[in-house]
Amino acid sequence: MYLGKTRLGNMERNYYRGSMADAGLSWIDKLMHHFWIGSLIMMIIVGVSIVLLIGYLVALSTPIFKLEDVSFKGIKRVSQAQLLQKGGLENGVNLLALNLSEVKKNMETTPWIKKVFLHRELPNKLQVVVTEHQPVFLVPIQPDLYYLNEEGYLFKKSEVKEGASIPILTGLEKKDWTPTGHLNPSIHQELVSLQRLLSQGGDPFFPNKISEIHYDPDCGFSFFTLERGIRITLGKEEIPARIKRLERVWAELEKRSDQSQLKGISLQFGQRVIVHGLRSKSQNTVRRKA
Numbered sequence: 054m055y056l057g058k059t060r061l062g063n064m065e066r067n068y069y070r071g072s073m074a075d076a077g078l079s080w081i082d083k084l085m086h087h088f089w090i091g092s093l094i095m096m097i098i099v100g101v102s103i104v105l106l107i108g109y110l111v112a113l114s115t116p117i118f119k120l121e122d123v124s125f126k127g128i129k130r131v132s133q134a135q136l137l138q139k140g141g142l143e144n145g146v147n148l149l150a151l152n153l154s155e156v157k158k159n160m161e162t163t164p165w166i167k168k169v170f171l172h173r174e175l176p177n178k179l180q181v182v183v184t185e186h187q188p189v190f191l192v193p194i195q196p197d198l199y200y201l202n203e204e205g206y207l208f209k210k211s212e213v214k215e216g217a218s219i220p221i222l223t224g225l226e227k228k229d230w231t232p233t234g235h236l237n238p239s240i241h242q243e244l245v246s247l248q249r250l251l252s253q254g255g256d257p258f259f260p261n262k263i264s265e266i267h268y269d270p271d272c273g274f275s276f277f278t279l280e281r282g283i284r285i286t287l288g289k290e291e292i293p294a295r296i297k298r299l300e301r302v303w304a305e306l307e308k309r310s311d312q313s314q315l316k317g318i319s320l321q322f323g324q325r326v327i328v329h330g331l332r333s334k335s336q337n338t339v340r341r342k343a
Contacts, residue, residue: 117176120148127183130165130215136181139163148173164209167202189248190222190266205236205244220260220276224268240268247274247287250296273321281315284329288321295320302326 123142125133137143140156153171160169160181168184186208188200198211201222207230211217222244229237236244247266251259264279273289287295299320306312306328316330 118148119177120144120146120151120179121177123179123181125181125183127185130185131163131183135163136160136166136183140181142179148175148177148179151179167208188217188219189260190220191217192222192225201236203245205238205241207234207236220263221265222268223265243274244268247292250293251276254300281313283315284317286317286319286321298324298326302328306331 120142123133123137125136128136139162140160142151142156151173153173157169157171160166160183165185166183167186170182172180172182174180186200186202186206188208189203190201191198191211192201192207194207198217198221199207200209200211200217202208225236225240229240231237235241244266248259251257251263258276258278262279263276264282265277267275267277269275273287274292275284275286277284285299287299299318302318306315306318309331311331314330315328318329319327
């Protein structure tokens with residue numbers, strides 16, 4: 054029933070407005086209401102935290118989480134016993150109590166270890182995934198030999214018992230290294246490119262046919278073969294073309310009956326190839342197309 058703007062209509066609207074106002078809470082009541090709700094939530098959080106803490110402490114003391122099995126992946130040059138000792142993984146240690154960051158840090162102090170990944174397998178197993186350094190050269194730094202990895206980092210002193218059979222990298226000076234033991238980036242880049250080129254082909258030179266690679270800042274790279282110590286000089290420029298030229302010349306020389314007298318091959322003179330130690334009508338000089 055519409056009452057319009059009559060007095061009765063106004064009274065009805067005022068009645069409902071007044072009733073809602075009367076039913077409303079004062080700001081103090083609202084504040085107290087929120088306070089009790091907040092207190093209740095806080096007590097619930099504290100209670101749950103206490104329960105979780107008690108549960109964690111009980112778990113630390115229960116034998117069900119006692120470490121019983123440690124599996125290793127990726128180790129070739131270090132022993133499991135060595136890593137267990139480095140990581141402090143003694144018998145009876147609680148798996149939940151282990152600080153994996155600390156265990157990882159301690160294991161990675163082993164010279165051969167590059168990176169360690171740890172994974173808990175509850176209730177009592179730990180998986181250790183290891184990435185080892187891959188040595189590509191031995192570098193003489195008097196009076197010792199050091200391993201150089203793929204990233205150009207000297208990571209460990211070589212020991213006789215390890216029986217390393219990788220090429221030696223010579224000719225480097227103190228200025229060619231950073232304070233952290235890394236090879237100068239520009240030299241390292243040249244070396245990586247040379248490795249890649251010498252590793253190609255059906256019968257590559259690197260690494261099994263090379264005993265030494267020598268670096269000279271003025272004359273570039275040269276290397277010595279493992280068999281008979283033949284010196285092959287590449288120089289500084291046009292290395293890819295010179296290595297292709299070397300492959301063709303080498304294939305021809307292997308057919309000769311006097312190849313055992315070969316002393317060296319020089320490729321640093323453009324397209325001219327000089328063969329040392331062999332007699333030929335061309336006076337030991339061969340011209341090849343690039």
